Amino acid sequence: MLSIQDQIKQQIEKAESVLLITKPDATCDSVAAGWGLYHLLAGLGKKPAIIAGDSCDRKLSFLEKPEKMEKKIAGARDFVLSFATKRNKIIDFRTEQKDEAFEIYVTPEKGTIDPRDFSFIPAKYKYDLIVILGCASLDQLGELAEKNSDLFFEVPAVNVDSSPANENFGQLNLVDITAASVSEIAAELAKSLSEKNVSAQCAQCFLAGIISATGNFQSARTSPRTFLAASWLIESGASQQEIIRRLFKTQSFPFMKLWGRVMARLNWDENLKLAWSLVSIEDFVQSRTTPDELPLILEKIKDNFGKGRVFAVLYSENQDKSVTLLKANDMKYIQALAEKTGGALENGYLKVVFSKKNLVEAEKELLAKLKV
Numbered sequence: 001m002l003s004i005q006d007q008i009k010q011q012i013e014k015a016e017s018v019l020l021i022t023k024p025d026a027t028c029d030s031v032a033a034g035w036g037l038y039h040l041l042a043g044l045g046k047k048p049a050i051i052a053g054d055s056c057d058r059k060l061s062f063l064e065k066p067e068k069m070e071k072k073i074a075g076a077r078d079f080v081l082s083f084a085t086k087r088n089k090i091i092d093f094r095t096e097q098k099d100e101a102f103e104i105y106v107t108p109e110k111g112t113i114d115p116r117d118f119s120f121i122p123a124k125y126k127y128d129l130i131v132i133l134g135c136a137s138l139d140q141l142g143e144l145a146e147k148n149s150d151l152f153f154e155v156p157a158v159n160v161d162s163s164p165a166n167e168n169f170g171q172l173n174l175v176d177i178t179a180a181s182v183s184e185i186a187a188e189l190a191k192s193l194s195e196k197n198v199s200a201q202c203a204q205c206f207l208a209g210i211i212s213a214t215g216n217f218q219s220a221r222t223s224p225r226t227f228l229a230a231s232w233l234i235e236s237g238a239s240q241q242e243i244i245r246r247l248f249k250t251q252s253f254p255f256m257k258l259w260g261r262v263m264a265r266l267n268w269d270e271n272l273k274l275a276w277s278l279v280s281i282e283d284f285v286q287s288r289t290t291p292d293e294l295p296l297i298l299e300k301i302k303d304n305f306g307k308g309r310v311f312a313v314l315y316s317e318n319q320d321k322s323v324t325l326l327k328a329n330d331m332k333y334i335q336a337l338a339e340k341t342g343g344a345l346e347n348g349y350l351k352v353v354f355s356k357k358n359l360v361e362a363e364k365e366l367l368a369k370l371k372v
Contacts, residue, residue: 005188005189005192008172008189012046012193014128015129017128019050019129020034020037020050020133021130021132021133022134023141026056027134028209029210029212029213030053030135030183030209032206032208032209033183033187033205033209034052034186035052036183036202037189039199040190040197040198042067043194044194051069055291055292056292058252059293063208073147081118082119084119088110088113088114088117090108091108129155129158130158132159132160132170133186134161134163136166156172159172162180163175180213180225182209184209186209187232187233203237204239207230207238208238208243210230211240216247220331221331248296258283259300261287262279262301265277272310273310274310277314278359280316284315294313298349302329309329309330309333312327316358321354322353322357323353323362324352326350326351337370340370340372341369
């Protein structure tokens, strides 16, 4: 029996147009993995397109962007107006675009058209394959999945992820919870597909995703396999020094403004050995940043509090939803917190969602759970 990678390889070889998708609030890891696969598929002579969250565009601006980046699925399918012409030929037609209608005028050779000779047929989708990266379920795609449910039902979907919470929703599921990142899985897939077509810009994307997800290989999920993948990507032309400098060493002014706001509200609990801070929607607006900056800020808090055991940032996603990101020196402790809080592990940190709670309410509930 063929392995999952070999089955995916067969699907890609057969496909002409491939749609790559990440969820709207995708991590830089997932976005970079999508960009890398885009460059690989283009190099293989395919017609790729990508729909990826734009929260990482500024952070990944040093990478080569895909040429065909979409915001939504539009024009994915043709519909055919078919006329049976055995008894009555069509001798002319014209179209007319009106304010709120597109009309087609058909001229039959004889009299009128029998309604039984007319049919409306949906043609096949223009995409032959869908590759979804870093998404635990189709629900996480939001409106994209809701408004295009037929597409995800009729076109083969490859599900690429490293999350233990993944629901294996694809026709083919390349889900590896032992991998340190989605980019690590994507890089291994690219190597198996066509090692010689992994260009320098393609390798740069994958390595950027791995470094972003692991905090420059500091995450507890980093394994010898991660270093092997990184080594091969460097051999393929990726620049580790440039990626580190771009992602970590040189911080933007907006990032520093957000970092200052986080530090101004930093709290400490001696009993829990917990350092935490709150970030409001106003903080993101005033600093011109997004929640995508918070994993690195959480890492900085951890680095600056050697006596701390657990570190957290709570932020408002909207008026009715608050989210907490937690990190700890001991991965087993984080796993225990996941069970206690009902959160999900993502790239070495724990994400806990508090629905219908503002920041103060979420903070109170989190502290109560940590004290139990």
